[in-house]
Every structure is written in C-alpha cells, then in structure tokens.
Amino acid sequence: MKEGRMTMRRTLRTLIERKAGVVVPGAYDAVSARLVERAGFPAVYMTGYGTSASRLGLPDLGFAGLAEMADHARNLAAAVGIPLIADADTGYGNALSVRRTVRTYEAAGVAALHIEDQVAPKRCGHLSGHQIVPRAEFAGKIRAAVEARTDPDLLVIARTDAISAESFDEALRRGEAAAQAGADMLFIEAPRSEMEVARVAAAFETPLLYNYAPGGRSPLLPFPRLRDLGYAIIILPVDTLFVAVKAIADFLGEVKAGDDVLRLADRYARFQDFNELIGVTDQLRLAERYSGST
Numbered sequence: 001m002k003e004g005r006m007t008m009r010r011t012l013r014t015l016i017e018r019k020a021g022v023v024v025p026g027a028y029d030a031v032s033a034r035l036v037e038r039a040g041f042p043a044v045y046m047t048g049y050g051t052s053a054s055r056l057g058l059p060d061l062g063f064a065g066l067a068e069m070a071d072h073a074r075n076l077a078a079a080v081g082i083p084l085i086a087d088a089d090t091g092y093g094n095a096l097s098v099r100r101t102v103r104t105y106e107a108a109g110v111a112a113l114h115i116e117d118q119v120a121p122k123r124c125g126h127l128s129g130h131q132i133v134p135r136a137e138f139a140g141k142i143r144a145a146v147e148a149r150t151d152p153d154l155l156v157i158a159r160t161d162a163i164s165a166e167s168f169d170e171a172l173r174r175g176e177a178a179a180q181a182g183a184d185m186l187f188i189e190a191p192r193s194e195m196e197v198a199r200v201a202a203a204f205e206t207p208l209l210y211n212y213a214p215g216g217r218s219p220l221l222p223f224p225r226l227r228d229l230g231y232a233i234i235i236l237p238v239d240t241l242f243v244a245v246k247a248i249a250d251f252l253g254e255v256k257a258g259d260d261v262l263r264l265a266d267r268y269a270r271f272q273d274f275n276e277l278i279g280v281t282d283q284l285r286l287a288e289r290y291s292g293s294t
Contacts, residue, residue, distance in 0.1 A: 005077070005109045009153035012043055012083035012111045016155065016185055016207040021227030026237040028054040030079035032244070034277055037080045043111070046076050047237040048087035054241065062121025066092040070104045077109030085157070085235070088113040090120050091141055098141045099148035102156070112155035114187050114209070115145055117162065117174060130165040139177040146182035157209060159187035164217070168196055172203050179206045185232065190217045197221060198229055207232035214239060 015022050024043045027033035028050030036044040049060040051072050056063055064072075073086045088105055091098035098115060105113045116122065117138035119131040132138070138160070145156045158178030162171035168191070175186045187209040188200045197219065201208060210231045212220060226234055251267050275281065 004081075005111070006151055006153060008081075008083040009111045009151060009155070012085070013153050013155060013184070015042060016232040019207055019230045019232045021210075021223060021231050021234055023223060024085060024233055024235050025240055026050060026235060027076060028238075028241045028244075030075050031278065032240045033076045033080050033084075036240070037082050038277070041082070043083040043085060043233075044076070044080060045235045045237060046073055046084060046086040046110075047241070048089055050238055050241045051087070060122075062089070064089075066097075066101055066104060070101075070108050073105055073110050074108035083111030084109065085112040085114070085155075085233070086110040088115050090118055090122050091115045091145065093120070095137075095140045095144035098144045102145045102148040102154075103150070106149055106151060106154050110154070112157055112185070113145075114157035114159045114185075115141060116159040116187075116189070117141075118165075128164070130161045132160070132162055132165040135170075135174055135177055138174060139181045142178045142181040142183050155184045156182065157185040157187050158183035159189055159209075161189045163188070163190050163192070163196075168192075168199075172200070175200075175204055175206075179204065185209055187211065192217055192219075194219050194221060194225075197226075201229035201231060209233045209235060212236050214242060 022042060024045045025036045025041055026045040026047040027036055028047060033044050048064065048069065051069060052058050052060045052064045055068060055072060069088065073084065077084045086105060088101055091101045102113065117132045119133055142156065142158045149156065158175070160171050160174040160178070162174050171188050175188055178186060183206065185207045186204055189211060191197045191200055208231045210226050210233070211218060212234050214220070223234060247267070251264060254264060255261055
C-alpha cells in the first residue's frame with residue numbers, strides 16, 4: 001500500500017509538471033470519490049467546504065479540525081486508486097502544528113495537500129472577511145510543511161487568500177515567498193477578473209492551481225483558456241456536492257408532493273450498479289475465500 005501511494009504521488013507530480021490544465025473534480029465522500037475515478041479523471045480533490053458540509057452539516061468556517069479532516073482524507077484515499085489532493089486548511093496551528101499535519105496527511109495516503117495563510121478560524125475563500133497571517137509566518141509554515149514530509153513526492157501546495165484580505169500585489173508577493181520556501185505548487189485564491197488570472201499565470205514558473213468554484217469570485221473561464229495560460233491543475237471543488245444536493249432535494253420534493261416514489265424510478269441508480277461501485281461482489285468473494293468453504 002505504501003509503495004502504491006508513493007507511485008501515485010510521482011504520477012501526480014508528473015502531471016503538474018506538464019502544466020496541461022488537468023481537471024480534478026472534488027469529492028465530498030468516498031462514493032463520490034469513486035465516481036470521479038470511474039469517470040476516468042486522473043486525480044480527485046478532497047474539498048474542505050464539502051467535508052465540513054457532508055460530515056458536520058456546517059459551513060467551511062474552521063469547524064472541521066485536523067482529526068476529522070485527516071480521517072476523511074484517509075477514507076477517500078483508501079477508496080480510490082488515483083491520487084488524492086486534500087485541503088489542509090491553515091495547517092491547524094503554527095509551523096510546528098503544520099509539521100504534524102503533513103505527517104498525519106501523508107500517513108493517510110494523500111498525494112498532495114494545500115496550506116493557506118488565513119488566520120484561524122479560516123473561512124471559505126469565496127466568502128468575505130478574510131484575515132491573513134504575516135507573510136514571513138506563512139513562508140515559515142510552507143517551509144515546515146516541505147521539511148516535514150518523508151516522501152519527497154508528496155506535493156505541498158501553498159494557498160494565499162491575500163487578494164481578498166489585502167491586495168492582488170500582496171498575493172503575488174506571497175506566492176513568490178511560498179515558492180522560495182519550497183512549495184511545489186501555488187494556489188492564488190480568488191482572482192477577480194480574467195486579467196488577474198492572466199497576471200498570476202505570467203508571474204510564476206512554479207505550477208499553478210486554479211479553483212473553479214461555481215458561484216465564487218473568480219471568473220469561470222473555459223478550460224482551454226486556462227490551459228493556454230499554463231495552469232497545471234483545475235479543481236472543481238464542490239460541483240459533485242452541489243449536483244448531488246440538487247438531485248436529492250428535487251427527488252424529496254417530488255416524493256412529498258406526489259406521495260409516491262414508483263413514478264420516480266428513473267432517478268435511481270440500479271441496486272446492482274451501486275453494489276458494484278462500492279465493491280460488494282469483491283468483498284463477498286473475499287468472505288467466501290476466508291470462510292473455509294469449498
């Protein structure tokens with residue numbers, strides 16, 4: 001298992017070095033992660049927003065701590081055979097805490113994690129009211145993350161929310177400081193216009209991640225445009241969650257209004273297909289193997 005995780009990390013590192021705008025959908029649980037893999041995407045993203053929403057029913061305002069986030073990452077990483085990029089929020093404390101976070105996430109099997117420069121408790125990058133730690137402190141946390149990993153192919157992604165909290169130029173300065181601290185990828189959160197998106201791309205040689213957040217502050221440019229600009233990864237952080245919530249809400253509304261489910265049969269995944277997705281046949285085969293029966 002350890003060798004497999006290391007191979008996936010090398011695979012992801014190779015992908016980002018190409019700067020080819022790889023689309024990486026988000027997953028909010030293990031089933032959605034498996035659906036991402038089944039659809040043929042080369043990697044999956046664990047959203048902090050979706051983790052807080054699906055596990056706690058709470059907004060992304062720092063309610064999910066290291067233990068909950070790492071446990072969620074462990075479950076998602078174990079459910080799929082593709083690299084997992086995971087949200088690690090602020091690293092859950094100072095630089096020393098970041099070291100523990102990196103070791104914990106690495107043991108959970110993630111291929112990459114991103115750490116941001118917000119003051120705890122953090123908040124979703126597309127909300128208002130951000131506060132950020134001093135630039136030197138942020139750089140120190142990234143350096144701590146890089147030095148804490150035991151697998152050099154574990155990707156450390158540095159995210160800054162300075163555009164919202166301070167200024168676009170400060171975000172560029174923080175990106176440069178993070179790159180100098182050893183970050184493998186930069187995540188300049190929430191550029192407000194296509195011009196800012198292009199300026200970010202032109203400013204760095206370090207691979208870049210673009211947060212393609214529906215309803216957020218950044219423009220949802222066509223994927224080919226982001227590839228032309230040289231972005232390495234395009235995450236779709238909450239799309240699967242939002243699609244699932246709408247489908248479930250519509251279904252429940254129609255059940256309540258019509259007092260019937262039989263006419264909604266086309267909304268269901270087939271029992272056999274769902275069992276295949278979660279590996280029922282494989283698990284039953286193993287159970288038979290270990291039962292001692294012939």
